[in-house]
Amino acid sequence: MAIDKAMVADIARLARMRVPEEQQEALVGELNNILGWVEQLSELDTKGVEPMTSVVEVRLPLRPDAVSDGDCRDKVLANAPEPARGFFSVPKVVE
Amino acid sequence: MTRLNELTIADARDGLAKGDFTARELTGACIAAVEAARPLNAFITETPDRALDMAKASDARRAKGEVGILEGIPVAIKDLFCTQGVLTTAASHILDGFVPPYESSVTAKMWREGAILLGKTNLDEFAMGSSNTTSYYGHVENPWRRRGDNRPLVPGGSSGGSAATVAARVAPGATGTDTGGSIRQPASFAGLVGMKPTYGRCSRWGIVAFASSLDQAGPLTRTVRDGAIMLRAMAGHDPKDSTSVDRPVPNYEAALTGDVRGLKIGIPKEYRVENMPEEIESLWRQGIAWLKAAGATTVDISLPHTKYALPAYYIVAPAEASSNLARYDGVRYGLRVPGGSLTEMYEATRGEGFGTEVKRRVMIGTYVLSAGYYDAYYNKARRVRTLILRDFTQAFEKVDAILTPTAPSAAFAIGEKMDDPIAMYLNDVFTVPANLSGLPGISVPAALTGDGLPLGLQVIGRAFDEETMLRVAGVLEEAAGFDAEPAFVAGR
Numbered sequence: 001m002a003i004d005k006a007m008v009a010d011i012a013r014l015a016r017m018r019v020p021e022e023q024q025e026a027l028v029g030e031l032n033n034i035l036g037w038v039e040q041l042s043e044l045d046t047k048g049v050e051p052m053t054s055v056v057e058v059r060l061p062l063r064p065d066a067v068s069d070g071d072c073r074d075k076v077l078a079n080a081p082e083p084a085r086g087f088f089s090v091p092k093v094v095e
Numbered sequence: 096m097t098r099l100n101e102l103t104i105a106d107a108r109d110g111l112a113k114g115d116f117t118a119r120e121l122t123g124a125c126i127a128a129v130e131a132a133r134p135l136n137a138f139i140t141e142t143p144d145r146a147l148d149m150a151k152a153s154d155a156r157r158a159k160g161e162v163g164i165l166e167g168i169p170v171a172i173k174d175l176f177c178t179q180g181v182l183t184t185a186a187s188h189i190l191d192g193f194v195p196p197y198e199s200s201v202t203a204k205m206w207r208e209g210a211i212l213l214g215k216t217n218l219d220e221f222a223m224g225s226s227n228t229t230s231y232y233g234h235v236e237n238p239w240r241r242r243g244d245n246r247p248l249v250p251g252g253s254s255g256g257s258a259a260t261v262a263a264r265v266a267p268g269a270t271g272t273d274t275g276g277s278i279r280q281p282a283s284f285a286g287l288v289g290m291k292p293t294y295g296r297c298s299r300w301g302i303v304a305f306a307s308s309l310d311q312a313g314p315l316t317r318t319v320r321d322g323a324i325m326l327r328a329m330a331g332h333d334p335k336d337s338t339s340v341d342r343p344v345p346n347y348e349a350a351l352t353g354d355v356r357g358l359k360i361g362i363p364k365e366y367r368v369e370n371m372p373e374e375i376e377s378l379w380r381q382g383i384a385w386l387k388a389a390g391a392t393t394v395d396i397s398l399p400h401t402k403y404a405l406p407a408y409y410i411v412a413p414a415e416a417s418s419n420l421a422r423y424d425g426v427r428y429g430l431r432v433p434g435g436s437l438t439e440m441y442e443a444t445r446g447e448g449f450g451t452e453v454k455r456r457v458m459i460g461t462y463v464l465s466a467g468y469y470d471a472y473y474n475k476a477r478r479v480r481t482l483i484l485r486d487f488t489q490a491f492e493k494v495d496a497i498l499t500p501t502a503p504s505a506a507f508a509i510g511e512k513m514d515d516p517i518a519m520y521l522n523d524v525f526t527v528p529a530n531l532s533g534l535p536g537i538s539v540p541a542a543l544t545g546d547g548l549p550l551g552l553q554v555i556g557r558a559f560d561e562e563t564m565l566r567v568a569g570v571l572e573e574a575a576g577f578d579a580e581p582a583f584v585a586g587r
Contacts, residue, residue: 008458015417015461016424016438017454018446027458030516034459037517038406041475044482051477055308055484055533056295056558060337075196081431088426091437 003031098586099124101264104168104321111157111167118157118167122150122211125169128265128585129213135236135583137250137259139174140182141214149211156209164328166209171260171269174215175222176202176312177301181212185303186220186230189448190429199301200333201270201312208328213266216256220450221420222277222305225522227255228509229452237285237506238263238581242547248506251281251522257315258285265585268316268325272302274309275408276502276526279538282315283501283551286540286579288322288568289315291526293559294533295340296326298333306415307338309408309530319539319569323347326561342559350562351569356390358567361494365401366525368503375500375550378542382498382552385574386567394494398486403479404528409520410463410476411531416453417460423448455516484532491557496567499525501538501551525553535561537568540577549579 003011008027012019019027077083099121102110110116126143146169153167177183177195184190198206206212219229226249227235237250238259250259254271258281261269271278273291282289290313297312304310314325327348332341362383367376383393425431425444432447434440449457463472490497503524512518529536535558538551552571556564 003462011458011462011465014465015457016441016445017449017457018442019454019458020446023451023454027455030455031458031462033517034409034455035462038410038472038476041403041406041410041479044400044403044479046475046478046482049478049481051474052480052484053477054338055480055531056293056338056340058295058338058340061334061341063334072196078196079193079428081425081429090426091434091440093437 003028003035100128100585102267103318104267104316104324105318107168107267118150118153118211119147121167122146122169125213125266132260132263132265132585135238135259135263136233137216137235137256137263137265138171138214139184139186139217139232139256142181142212145181146211146213153209153211163207163209164324165205167211168209168268169211169213169266170205171213171216171257171266172202173218173254173257173270173272175218175272175303176270177303178202178212178215181215183215183303184232185222186218186232187448187450187453188231188430189423189444193428197301200298200335201302201329204331205328210328216260216269218256219253220453221303221416222253222272222274223416223452223456224252225276225280225519226512227252228513229450231450234509235259236509238583239285239506239548240582244546246508249284249509251284251506253277254281254315258282258287258289261285261287261315261317262581263583263585268314268321270312270329271315272310272312273530274305274412275530276523278313278315279526279536279551279553280502280522282538283549284506286549286577286581287315287317288319288537288539288572289313290322290326290537291529291535292326292330292561293535295338296330296535296559296561298331298336298339300333300335304419306412307419308415309412319565319572320348320351322537323351323565340559345562347561347565350565352566353569353573355386355567355570358391358496358563359494360386360391360393360567361396361490361497362393363396363398363401363490363497363499365398366499368524371503374544375503378550378552379500382541382571385571386498389570389574396490396494396497398490398528400479400482400486401528404483404531405520405524407476407479407483408527408531409459410472411480413456413460414464414473415460417457417464420453420457480531483528487532487534495563497555499553499555501525501553505544505548505550529555534558535564537564539568539571539575541571541575542577543579
């Protein structure tokens, strides 16, 4: 299915990423080209083939459910653009 | 006498051990080389003060008899590895001012083994690219030039700054990361050895994530031996990365016996792609002849799903990227662009903070993961991945390693291939299959094109059999006798 400009705007909204109007036009062509190109995968019959979950056969390790790190609030906040009173801050979300 | 910054890791190690020079002297020479090489734009951040402190500490350790694998060796680190107290950018505007309060596991291990940080190298933004032209911090120039042509060339990507640094003799080694060829392709473009180890061999903890099921750290060096030395200092189990594998790290250097007699080397017919330059085709034939002359046998093999690797990659990698890059929201680190509401702040921050290629991939990834398309695209690509791995598993029942070209071209000029994303993506046609299947791959510089640019050959090994792969690579290196130097060498 071909992507149009409205769809580009919708994908950008899903990705929470502002894409200016003039760039949307270019993206319509680029995304359609890329998706048209990956479309060749549909030539392959993959019925009964398991989707890969891990390239190397490893069983995920278990560890005791114990605190191993923490108590470093200031370090966690050190890179925040606008920390406030020991918290991250965001624009007001509740009126 | 060779300038200290032009030594290989192995030679620097010997010189330090013999007391011919100190880590401070070696580091001083490399710091001067970093400055001399500034026109290449290979570094985003230089760390000369830290380097000298680390060198002093290394000399003190050596005096006490404590000598790590990389003791006293200056290295450059791709700016995708978090380094405690040192700006880490992923070459993106969105990580403006990010100074990690922690160290990546791979670099922490290298410092424990005595390595010295010269600085953080430039790359394609979030490692997305094959030319190092998508960086927020500007293009990197390849130290190589075509004969009789002074146009600047790309160093390849995404580990382009690391490749330019090692090729220009600024540092004897640098780290890279390889998601679809980002170590091996720049190695080929810059006349270097570049190795992507098996997925799980090096910890990914503290490396800015691009596509988590594909990303793997590895070394860029001038020789196979140096690659073996560096990998030993980078590899190993890490409880902080559940995909890092708990297996002993061998002494990779010991694998370089120079003896490939009796080994079976697979030659996959599907890698003979349309429009491949004759020079690359003939280099590949030359590689086959070199290995035969050294006593290996070559076996024609088929990897039938090869042509589907690149399209599958361009579903899987953007999908994982769109998910990984969701964290850049202007709240916890980096850039924040104000907006009237929370959503507007997110949209403004991400709209301004991400460059064109990153946006394109986040868009693709968001689309293929969205409701209604997930199965048709993402699950389909994961099924194709299973088939690609199966091709390799069957091939490795018959052969010990696989020989292919590394890239379908030599370095191209900055500005070429920029208009068509797919033409750029095709750079990775020979390297992507090893990422999709988790296998180790190495590029070895093997020849020059007619106009004087390096070309690499790739060896792909069995999972966790970097040793056989390195052994084959070492024999190719010996036979090729590649000793050409780039047009630009720091300080000459």
